[in-house]
Amino acid sequence: MFERMPERVNPFRLVDAGRRLQGRVALSRLKRLAPALLSDEGEVAVRLEFSRNTQGLAMIRGRVEAVLELGCQRCMQAMRHVVDEEFTVAVVETDAEAEMVQEQYDPLLVEDEALMLIDLIEDELLLVMPLAPMHPEQQDCVGRDLREFDPESVGEPVEEKDNPFAVLKTLKPN
Numbered sequence: 001m002f003e004r005m006p007e008r009v010n011p012f013r014l015v016d017a018g019r020r021l022q023g024r025v026a027l028s029r030l031k032r033l034a035p036a037l038l039s040d041e042g043e044v045a046v047r048l049e050f051s052r053n054t055q056g057l058a059m060i061r062g063r064v065e066a067v068l069e070l071g072c073q074r075c076m077q078a079m080r081h082v083v084d085e086e087f088t089v090a091v092v093e094t095d096a097e098a099e100m101v102q103e104q105y106d107p108l109l110v111e112d113e114a115l116m117l118i119d120l121i122e123d124e125l126l127l128v129m130p131l132a133p134m135h136p137e138q139q140d141c142v143g144r145d146l147r148e149f150d151p152e153s154v155g156e157p158v159e160e161k162d163n164p165f166a167v168l169k170t171l172k173p174n
Helices: 013-018 095-101 117-128 167-173
Strands: 018-027 043-052 058-071 076-090 106-109
Touching: 013 043, 013 076, 018 117, 043 117, 058 117, 058 167, 076 095, 076 117, 095 106
Parallel strands: 076 106
Antiparallel strands: 018 043, 043 058, 058 076
16 A cells, blocks of 8 residues: 655664655656656655665665656657666765765765655656657657658759859859
8 A cells, every 4th residue: 555655764764674665756746857747747656665785784675656748859749658667775874885885786875864755766767767758669659750751742843043152153263
């Protein structure tokens, strides 16, 4: 059962307790994601599991699921982009810890033992957003017609006009 996600958590306490959180976040609350969306209606389903790995690192394993309405860059029409992404981050308190874990995991720097969950969720959605969203090839997209250009469908060729600078060629010495 999904419920409302808490705003701010202490991830280290949740890791020590081995907690799991799941809930929903309204797309309208994701202010950094909003410029890329055509509509901020809808929700993101979130599941988070807080634990320690075998080396004792505080870890968050999560999953975000959403349907985002984006603008197709081929036809400029609305399109649905389905997100169903799993992620794992190592929770660290210092830059030095972040450097040590970054080869294995994505570090999540948490200062003052406070983590804004909405920021983590929004970061993960931004990471999986396509740079240039486009309808899949098999779907109808107005932009697909542009690639299927038939030169014979063009009308009569346009007559070339005299170049007003052609006279200058006669003035130029060889």
